[in-house]
Amino acid sequence: MIFIFKVVDVCTRVEGHGNVNILIQKDEIKRVEFEIGAFRGFENFLLNKKLLDMPRIVSRICGLCHASQTIASCKAIESMYGVEIPEQSVLLRRLLMTGELIKSNSMHFFFQSFPDLSLIFNIHQKPLDPYELIKFDPQLTTNLYELIKIGNDIDRIFGGKSIHLISPIPGGIIYAPSRKNVTIVKRYLLKALSNIEWIIEKFINLFASLSPPEEYNLPNPTFLALYNESGSLDRYLGNLRIKAPKSKPIDFSINNYDKYFNKDSGLMGINFNEDCGENVMVGPMARYGILETYNVDEIITYLNNFSKEWKNSVLFANVLRLVEMYVETKQALVMLEDPVLNARVPLPSLSSVKKKIGIGVVEAPRGTLMHQYRTNGKDEIVEDVKLFIATEFNLPIINKMITKYAQGLYEKTGDTDLIKKKVQLIIRAFDPCISCATH
Amino acid sequence: MSLTSCSGCTSSLISLDVFPQFLERTKLVYFPFILDTEEIEDCDFALIEGCVSEPHQVDILKNVRKHAKSVYALGTCAAFGGILSLSEKKDAEPISNYIEIDGYIPGCAPPSKLLGNCLIRLIENKDIVLPKKNMCMSCPLRGKMDLILNRPIIKMIPDPSEILTEEEETKCLLRKGILCLGPITREGCENKCIKFGMPCEGCLGPVSKDYVSNIVNFLSLINLSHDLKKYKGLFYRFSKPNIKR
Secondary structure, three states: OOOEEEEEEEOOOOEOOEEEEEEEEOOEEEEEEEEEOOOOOHHHHOOOOEHHHHHHHHHHHOOOOHHHHHHHHHHHHHHHHOOOOOHHHHHHHHHHHHHHHHHHHHHHHHHHHHHHHHHHOOOOOOOOOHHHHHHHOHHHHHHHHHHHHHHHHHHHHHHOOOOOOOOEEOOEEOOOOOHHHHHHHHHHHHHHHHHHHHHHHHHHHHHHOOOOOHHHEOOOOEEEEEEOOOOOOOOOOOEEEEEOOOOOOEEEOHHHHHHOEEOOOOOOOOEEOOOOOOOEEOOHHHHHHHHOOOOOHHHHHHHOOOOHHHHOEOOHHHHHHHHHHHHHHHHHHHHHOOHHHHOOOOOOOOOOOOOOEEEEEEEEOOEEEEEEEEEOOOOOEEEEEEEEOHHHHHHHHHHHHHHHHHHHHHHHHOOHHHHHHHHHHHHHHOOOEHHHHOO | OEOEOOOHHHHHHHOOOOHHHHHHHOOOOOOOOOOOOOOOOOEEEEEEEOEEOOOHHHHHHHHHHHHEEEEEEEOHHHHHEHHHHHOOOOOOEOHHHOOOOOEEEOOOOOOHHHHHHHHHHHHOOOOOOOOOOEHHHHOOOHHHOOOOOOEEEOEOOOOHHHOOOOOOOOOOOHHHOEOOOHHHEEOOOOOHHHHOOOOOOOOOOEOOOOHHHHHHHHHHHEEEOHHHHOOOOOOOOOEOOOOOO
C-alpha cells in the first residue's frame, strides 16, 4: 500500500483563501501545491446571460482586479459587435486600470510584500503586522496608505464607484470628466508620483545591496504578456508575445491564442503548447521581461541599483510593481492633458452581433487576463465562456518552485512547519489573486 | 473575515478614509488578509464578508459567533447571498441562515459613506443604522418618475448610444422602458448607477423583509417583456428566491 501523508496549511495574507498542501510519501516530499479555495463557477453561471449583462457580472469575480475584468469583458463584446470605442473612452479605461494598479500594488506592498521582505532579509525576525509597521516606519505607511486612497479615488471619480465600476460598458465609458475632476485627479497623481519615488528609494536603500535567497530564483521562465509595438508599457492594447529563454519572441494576434495555450470551458487549468514550455509566467516580471526597458530615464537609473541575481528572482516583482505604478502614473498625467478627455462624445450603438466569438484581453495588475465568449448570434445570449486568469497562468510555475524548494528543505531539516512558513513567502511574492483564480 | 467572496468588501474597508482611525481605535484580532494570526480570539465585534457556499464554512461561522460579542454581515454576499445566487450548482447563503447576526451593511461593494458611518458607530459601540426607504425616494430622476401603470419594460440595459447622464435631459429609466430595480431596492448608495444613466441592479438588497411581495407588487405595476420574463437573474441576482430572510 502506498501511504501518502498530506500536510495542509492555510495561507495567510493572501487575497482570498488558499492552502499549501504538502504531499509526503515514504518520508520524501512528492509534491507541494498551492491550492486555491472554493471554485465559484462563473464560467458556468455566465451561460445564457445577455452579452451586455456580462461586464457587470464578471466584475464580481474580483474586488481587486474588477476594472480589468470588466474592461476585458467589454473588449470581448465590442469585438463581437464590431464597434470601435471613442478615443476618450480608451483614455478613461486606461486611467481606471491605472487607479486599480495603484491601489492593488500598494495594498500588496503594505500588507504582504514589505513585511515579507523585512523577514527574508533579516531586518525583522517575524513579519510586521500593520500596527508594528506603522511604528517601524510611519512615513512609509502614510505614503502607502495615501496611495491606496489615491487609486481608490481615481476609480471612484472616473468609474462611478471605487469597486465594481459603473462607467465601463460595452461601447465605451459613460462619463466625460469635468475640468474640476481632471484637476483633482491630476493633484492625486502628482502626489502619487512623489510617494512612489520615495518608496522606490526606500526599497533601494533597504534591500538593493543584499542578495535575494536562492529559493526565489525563477526556473528559466517563459514570459507571456501583451506587447504594443510602441515598446512602452501598455496594459490595454497590443498583440500577445511569448518569450521563452534563449529564443526569439513570438508575437501573435489574440485571435490565434489557441495555437499557444488553451483551456476547457468551466475547468481550472491552462494547457500550454511546446513554444511556451513548462514555466509560463505572467505579471510584472513578464511584462518587464518582454519590454526589456520602460523607456523612462529615472527608472533605468533605479533599476541599475539591482544586481543580476535580483533580476532573476521573483522578489524582483516587488520592485517592478512599484516601478509600474510610477510609469503608469506618469503616463496618466500625460493623458489628463489630452483635450479629448473632456469632450462629450456619443458612444456607438450596439446594433447586431457580427462575430459569434469575441475575445478581450488586458494586462491586469497580476498579468494577462483574457475573456472569450461565444454567442448564439440571434438574441445575443452567451453559449460558451472561457476565462483565462493571470493567477491560473502562474500556478504551474509557483507549484514547481515551491515543490523544488520544499524537497530540499525537507531533506535537510524534515521540518514541515518551517516548510509551510517558507513556502508561503514564495507564494506571496507572486501576489496571487485567489478571488480571480477561483472564478 | 471572508467566506466565499471577491474580497471587494475587505478592499472597500481598507480604502475607507476612516480606516487608519479604525486601526488606531481598535485591536484587530483576526484578519487573514493583513494579519498572520490563525486563531479567532474573543472580540467585541466581527465583520464577515462573503456567502456560505461550502459546508466547512458553517463551522467557521459558528466559531466566530462564539468569540464575537456582535457579528455583522459585511456586504451583499454575507447579507443576502450575493452574485453567486446566479449559480444553479452552488449554494450562496447569507450568514444569517446559520448564525444569529446583529446587523448587516449591504452593497456590492458597500458604498464608502454607508460603510464609513457604520464603522464609526461600531467603534463607538452603537448599533448600525441603515436607510429605510427605497432608491426612488432619493432618486435625482424622481420628479420625472412615471405614474402610468403597465409601462412596457423591454430592456435591462440601455444601448450605449442612448445613455444620458444625470445632468442631461433624461427621465425615469422605467419610463424609458428600462428595468430599474430602484423601487424595490434600499437606498444608501447616493443613486450612483442612476446618475451614470444605468439602471439600479439591486445590489443593496431589498428594502423590506418581504422581498417576494415587493417583486410581485412591482411586477403588477409594469409590463415586463416576454424576453425579460424568461431571463434568469433579474430580481434574484444578489439573493436566491428560497433564502430565509
